[in-house]
Amino acid sequence: MTAEPADPAATTSDPAPHEITDQSSGENSDEVAAGAPPEAPALVPLTHPRDGVPDVVVDERTLMQAAEAIAAGTGPVGIDAERASGYRYGQRAYLVQIRREGSGTWLIDPIACPDLSPVGDAIGDAEWILHAATQDLPCLTEVGLRPHALFDTELGGRIAGLPRVGLGAMVEHYLGLQLAKEHSAVDWSVRPLPEPWLRYAALDVEVLVDLRDAVAAELAAQGKAAWAREEFESLLDFTGPEPRVDPWRRTSGMHKVRGRRGLAIVRELWQWRDATAQQRDTSPGRVLPDAAISEIAIANQRATSAPRTVSSSEPRLARSIRRNQDAIIEAVARALALPDSDLPPLTLPPTGPPPPKAWADRDPVAAARLTRARELLGAVSEELAVPVENLLTPDLLRRFLWEGPAAPTTSEVAEALSSMGARRWQTTIAAPLVALACSENPAG
Numbered sequence: 001m002t003a004e005p006a007d008p009a010a011t012t013s014d015p016a017p018h019e020i021t022d023q024s025s026g027e028n029s030d031e032v033a034a035g036a037p038p039e040a041p042a043l044v045p046l047t048h049p050r051d052g053v054p055d056v057v058v059d060e061r062t063l064m065q066a067a068e069a070i071a072a073g074t075g076p077v078g079i080d081a082e083r084a085s086g087y088r089y090g091q092r093a094y095l096v097q098i099r100r101e102g103s104g105t106w107l108i109d110p111i112a113c114p115d116l117s118p119v120g121d122a123i124g125d126a127e128w129i130l131h132a133a134t135q136d137l138p139c140l141t142e143v144g145l146r147p148h149a150l151f152d153t154e155l156g157g158r159i160a161g162l163p164r165v166g167l168g169a170m171v172e173h174y175l176g177l178q179l180a181k182e183h184s185a186v187d188w189s190v191r192p193l194p195e196p197w198l199r200y201a202a203l204d205v206e207v208l209v210d211l212r213d214a215v216a217a218e219l220a221a222q223g224k225a226a227w228a229r230e231e232f233e234s235l236l237d238f239t240g241p242e243p244r245v246d247p248w249r250r251t252s253g254m255h256k257v258r259g260r261r262g263l264a265i266v267r268e269l270w271q272w273r274d275a276t277a278q279q280r281d282t283s284p285g286r287v288l289p290d291a292a293i294s295e296i297a298i299a300n301q302r303a304t305s306a307p308r309t310v311s312s313s314e315p316r317l318a319r320s321i322r323r324n325q326d327a328i329i330e331a332v333a334r335a336l337a338l339p340d341s342d343l344p345p346l347t348l349p350p351t352g353p354p355p356p357k358a359w360a361d362r363d364p365v366a367a368a369r370l371t372r373a374r375e376l377l378g379a380v381s382e383e384l385a386v387p388v389e390n391l392l393t394p395d396l397l398r399r400f401l402w403e404g405p406a407a408p409t410t411s412e413v414a415e416a417l418s419s420m421g422a423r424r425w426q427t428t429i430a431a432p433l434v435a436l437a438c439s440e441n442p443a444g
Helices: 060-072 117-123 133-142 153-160 167-175 195-206 208-221 225-234 259-280 290-300 315-323 325-337 356-362 364-384 394-403 410-419 424-440
Strands: 044-046 074-083 093-101 104-108 128-130 150-152 177-179
Touching: 060 093, 060 104, 060 117, 074 133, 074 195, 074 208, 093 133, 093 195, 093 208, 104 195, 128 133, 128 208, 150 153, 150 208, 150 225, 153 167, 153 208, 153 225, 167 177, 167 208, 195 208, 208 225, 225 424, 259 290, 259 325, 290 315, 290 325, 315 325, 356 364, 364 394, 364 424, 394 410, 394 424, 410 424
Parallel strands: 044 177, 074 128, 128 150
Antiparallel strands: 074 093, 093 104
16 A cells, blocks of 8 residues: 555645635636636535544444434434455445434444444434445445435436436536545555545545435426435345356456366366455455456466466566466366366356347347337437436346237336336336337237
8 A cells, every 4th residue: 555645734724624715816707708608616625524534433332422423313314335345355344434414424444343233223214325325235234234215316316317426526516516536446444544535435425415405406306206216215125236157257358268178267267266365355356367367268278287387478467377376277277177067168048138139130020129119218218318227227128028928018018027126117118118119010
């Protein structure tokens, strides 16, 4: 970890948090060139939490004090979590930030306090405010926090039609504030956490209540508040994505590997790397990059015996390989020794519709329906200013059109999409369009 730059606040006199200072040059600011468009208001840098940077909660006694303060607060609760993606194994939380009106901001170390259920009890039925809830809900669940109601500002921004829905972009758009994001990808497992990182973490939750209110007002003005509520309710039981079958097949570069023996090498190396990363509590890519796995598999996929050494012409890969030389050779040897019956298949059995590019050959009618449905949904997406993937998940559309009835009615489409997980507002909009696409392209 590189040293943090010196904190300007320690050597300069900054304006009060959120305070706008007059930095004009002294010229008459009312004199605007004729016909010149008005300038956008200057963004206000948000550099310091209004209540200062709180101490991190690292013991049970202080955790109970936090719970009592949060319970005594009012209104919704802004919540965020910081992980150490790219540094540690898995997606556990290494810092949890909570802010509520009347209780202030609390920064909690879930490594020192792994059970945050007292805080969850203190929040009770109050609404959680999260930004990109699906990123944080799984790791918050691990420490005993589950919402009873939530508002996802990022998802709300998508439904409201914003082109940029990152937290920084939305805070700029709605609140006119500029958030620094330079610490978003740091190693949050470091202890003690540097003060600039804690300041950044506290500011992230400080803006959530105001942002939530602004997004809610926009959704109400656009007549989309009910749509957003359905989306938010659907997230209450979210615990993470479904586990992938053969996750090793997502290794970058393995599309260049040829043959089942080469795939077996990828699998053995991936499984060894994953077990090693978990044991070391480090990111798998830090043990051995994907590119190294693919390169080794390609170099040995036609071999009849294990190599004596493995290497790479790329220095970064060569260093990783050299550090794990013996284990890599053993993994390759295991793959080469497998009988043909134990080699992985080249592809997995299909579990859903084929790729859309194959539809025209396999089912021209379904292909025509898909093309037309996409056109109709795209037009409505533009009209409503809602991303088409939020109107209806592309996977649901493909599954229905590939597997559904030949001449479905609107109600049949709505019922089928609902059974696959579509929300009511989605089926209300999408079902008539899908049914129309089917009626315009009747089955032979």
